[in-house]
Amino acid sequence: MTETTQAAGPPPAPAHTGPPARSPGPWRRMWLWGTAHAVDDLYQGLVPACVPYFVLDRGYGYVAAAGLTLAAALGSSVPQPFIGLAVDRYRLGWLAGAGVAVAGVGLGLSGLVQPYPAVWALILLSGIGVAMFHPAAGKAARAAAGDSAAAMSVFAAGGSVGFLLAPVLATPLLVAMGVTATAVFIPPAVVVGVALLRHRPRPPAARSAARAGTDQWAPFLVLTAIETVRSVAFFGVLTFIELFWIRHLHTGRGAAGAALAGFLLGGVAGTLLGGRIADRLGLVRTVQLGGVLAVPALLGLRLAPGPVAPFVFAVLAGVALNIPFAVLVKLGQDYLPTRPGTAAGVTLGLAVSIGGLIAPALGVAAEHWGPQGVLWILCAIPVAALALGVFLTEPESGQTAEPAEAGG
CATH class of the missing domain: 1.20.1250.20 (MFS general substrate transporter like domains)
Structure with a gap:
């Protein structure tokens, strides 16, 4: 009788009765x-x-x-x-x-x-x-x-x-x-x-030898050139915007610092906005859009009268120059699906740093034409990104991110 009751009863509870462990969500x-x-x-x-x-x-x-x-x-x-x-x-x-x-x-x-x-x-x-x-x-x-x-x-x-x-x-x-x-x-x-x-x-318990898809080096090189051009324009404004305010607009250092802060805040907003746009319009179109918007924003920064209107365009220039930033990083990894670390190293590191290394050449231009002359040069630089953007192609289908791995 006892054996029958035990057989008919529910199976014993598992050793681990608590909820399954959760890994942090993707947004976290x-x-x-x-x-x-x-x-x-x-x-x-x-x-x-x-x-x-x-x-x-x-x-x-x-x-x-x-x-x-x-x-x-x-x-x-x-x-x-x-x-x-x-x-x-x-x-x-x-x-x-x-x-x-x-x-x-x-x-x-x-x-x-x-x-x-x-x-x-x-x-x-x-x-x-x-x-x-x-x-x-x-x-x-x-x-x-x-x-x-x-x-x-x-x-x-x-x-x-x-x-x-x-x-x-x-x-x-x-x-x-x-x-x-x-x-x-x-x-x-x-x-x-x-x-x-x-x-x-x-x-992961098991992992494939390589991600799906093949590396597309030609469009990746075009993308690297676009990121380099974007970086030159960004670091150029970063370096000379305060001098432009002080020496051309004849403001104090406080107003010049506010212009720099506005440009950098615009950069943060543009980076976040670019990701949202790319999820709706596509990666390549978002990169091209950034080039289109950067030209009038920089022209407005150079030509708008008074300190208030140039400040607005400084923020807009930060937005426009950074709309492609996160998109270029992701797109680079899509072009090199088997080398995501290499792609990140180039788009986040080498191409960005080249912009900083070219800044001294802009300093030579500033010696001759002042910070306002440098801004004229910077207005033309995004045109190169526009021209290069024509040669971008959508990544091959089936190239998705590989599972996260540990650092062993």
């Missing part, structure tokens, strides 16, 4: 990657913010000051394609967290050492940390975003936020403490680095 993961991107690119933005204080506190000349900027640019640009190749070949998801930490520690220690070669080496190291982050983070963020350009725009916009916050956070500290204030920026890098290492995705 995207906000994590967007925040990490903001912190990483904060250290890129801190270098130009700190250089004047190295000049004041350490007595560096202009050549030495330019050398620090060059160290950051070399560290962040040259290694990225090679790091991208390594990320695609090996499981290096941990590289994103390690990169943020290296970027912050290198920059943070640079203000605490005295010999110039040591300062130069630490800023170079910080740039290398930035380079370590982008390919690994771009690959993981794309896996989390899937085919949503809007989700990918959250990751891309984080970089724009980092650039925006760098002078805002650094200037008061540098004024109060001098270059030793760089040490204050070490903890955010360590915290974010640890968070990324703890939340990196686990490796």
Whole structure:
């Protein structure tokens, strides 16, 4: 009787009665990657913010000051394609967290050492940390975003936020403490680095040798040229907009700083807007739209009278120049479906950094024609992006993001 009752009863409860463990949703993961991107690119933005204080506190000349900027640019640009190749070949998801930490520690220690070669080496190291982050983070963020350009725009916009916050956070500290204030920026890098290492995705039980589709190098090279052109225009405005306000519009430094902030805020908004537009109109059309809108926005910035109307166009120029940003990152990974890390390293790193490296050439133009002459040049640059955009093609069908992998 007892045996019959037990046989007819319900089966024993499983050992684990709680709800199944859930991995973070895609949007939660995207906000994590967007925040990490903001912190990483904060250290890129801190270098130009700190250089004047190295000049004041350490007595560096202009050549030495330019050398620090060059160290950051070399560290962040040259290694990225090679790091991208390594990320695609090996499981290096941990590289994103390690990169943020290296970027912050290198920059943070640079203000605490005295010999110039040591300062130069630490800023170079910080740039290398930035380079370590982008390919690994771009690959993981794309896996989390899937085919949503809007989700990918959250990751891309984080970089724009980092650039925006760098002078805002650094200037008061540098004024109060001098270059030793760089040490204050070490903890955010360590915290974010640890968070990324703890939340990196686990490796799948099985994975295919390659993603579906074949790499399309020809359109990817066209896309890289477009991103380079966009970067030249963006960094050109970033470098000379305050001088244009002060020397051509004859305003004070406060108004000039507000114009710079408006341009950078427009950049954040444009990056997020571009992702939304791409999900509706398509990636290629969104890239082409950015080129179309950039020309009148820059012309308005150059020609509008008075300080108020140019400010409006400064915001619009930031929006227009950044509408294609996240889209170019995603589109590059669609063109190279088997090399998402390489694609991210080029579009987020090398092509963007070239824009900063060309800025000194615009400085030569400013010596001859003033900042207003540079803006005339910048008005023409997006025309090249428009012409290149004609040669873009939609990626081959069937190329979707691969599953997120761990950094082994």
